[in-house]
Amino acid sequence: MSGGNYKTEDGRQIGGTLMEMKNITLRFGGVVAISDISFDIHEGEIRAIIGPNGAGKSSMLNVISGFYHPQDGEVWFRGERRPTMKPYQVAKQGIARTFQNIALFNGMSVLDNVMTGRLTHMESGLFSQAIWRGKAEREEVENREAVEKIIDFLEIQAIRKTPVGRLPYGLKKRVELARALAAEPKLLLLDEPMAGMNVEEKEDMSRFILDVNDEFGTTIALIEHDMGVVMDLSDRVVVMDYGKKIGDGTPDEVRNNQEVIDAYLGVSHD
């Protein structure tokens, strides 16, 4: 199954390898955050990264999105080795993400926040924008249409013009998802999309994640602590502990992996 190209139990087609991390090692001074980890993400799948606190999950996401540059290892995306890139260049390649702590633009309305997600698709010149004619005007309308689709999809029409600062936590998370989706990413990274949510909000968020994957065919890599959610949503799971990979496979395989059980439940050293 590691080669990809199979159908899931619920009938979704999983394609070949979209992204591959090969022997990634990331150090901060003397601290090894990630040591020699390899895993791949198939096209169209939901891939979870789990592990106890401090395992290096967020660091891994930051490596993928270009914030951290690993000392060793290679990142392969869509069949090509990725050179060292700045985060905005990674975004242009089609990788979008959300943050563990909400990172919305508080001074802007929901609509403007989601529109910022389209910036990689907007390239009209300064002059055209200054006179608001030609390409700038056209681009604005086209991208607004794309954004309105996302807004409908995530059911945030009613708060379109509200400044994001006024929104409750759960909605902010949803707006952040909308902003990431607006970029029409090939790969969507979600860093704890359900942290701090109540059961109802978690259910909503899970439904949105599944719908995104189903309707847009977006590949999703997510970090999450709620095991119930992870096991239900994901096709394959990577388990990390102290910067090392200790398990990789379907939720069932991972659940029965002795090392994973030890990492989560603890093991007596005698």
Added chain:
Amino acid sequence: MFYRESGDFSTTYPEDSQTFPIRFDRYRYYVVLAVAFLVIPFIINDYWANAVFVPFLIYAIAAIGLNILTGYCGQVSLGTGAFMAVGAYSCYKLMTAFPEISIVIHVILSGGITAAVVTLFGLPSLRIKGFYLAVATLAAQFFLVWLFNKVGWFYNYSASGQISAPERSVFGIIVTGPNTEAWAKYLICLVFVTLCAIIARNLTRGSMGRRWMAIRDMDIAAEIIGVNPMGAKLTAFMVSGFFVGIAGALFFSVYLGAAEVGESFGIDKSFLVLFMIIIGGLGSIFGSFAGAAFMVLLPVFLKNVFVGGLGWPTDLAAHLQFIVSGGLIIMFLIMEPHGLAQLWRLAKEKLRLWPFPH
């Protein structure tokens, strides 16, 4: 009650993203424009032009420029005075070197030259933020003022070290020099203000404005969604420099007529424009106008009250004026840190429901 948006439906996206989506706002804007262009030029006199309208309009351009940089892109600048001087000296050099070319083109070119200079001084912003950037721009302020004083070429080696605007006309109407009519001064500034405001508004409501605001609100998140921080910051410096340069060129050629760099474009100008955007409202074009109006009108108003109304001696009034306007600024910042633009927004929200708030 009279200010409302019910029954005002946008059916297309351009309609929804226009500057004044609410019909009432739109009409008020047309009325203001009509009064500014068709009524005021006929009734304006020298006192009103020189004390109120011309400085207000020119400072409004400078405030728009600084607001783009500081209010929209979040990069603090204390070099506005010196950047205005760049506009003024460029305009002077162009006016004296190419007397046959229209002053309008000179003013726009001065904006362009200032944009280039400001972009250069914006380079440190790629590495430093906040107070540190403010200090770096402060260096620009002192360096440029020194440069314009030191190098004679900039003031054509005039004995006094001053630059003075020769007489120039647009469509046969004299707009610079001592023989300028009040209404001509007013009108040329008004045309520039209107165009600058429209351009600034277009830039800030489109994708460029979103790039700037994304950088301002959270630069890390901005980068992750694909904003090149270097590009966004430098364009903000460039556009800001363009407006500030135009303001400087007009300030020298139309308003002052003759200028000496340390006196006319010193650090106090930088602070004055910064106060304007803070009091008016960061990140708001309307706020730039409101702040400029406040800072220009308040001293005039207080002087009229103290000297004209109460008959106090001029020197006492002048000192009291500093105390009162300083106090008012502090009071203002405590009561409404988001400035006049925010007060205006709150008033509009109240008026939507007035007189039946429930």
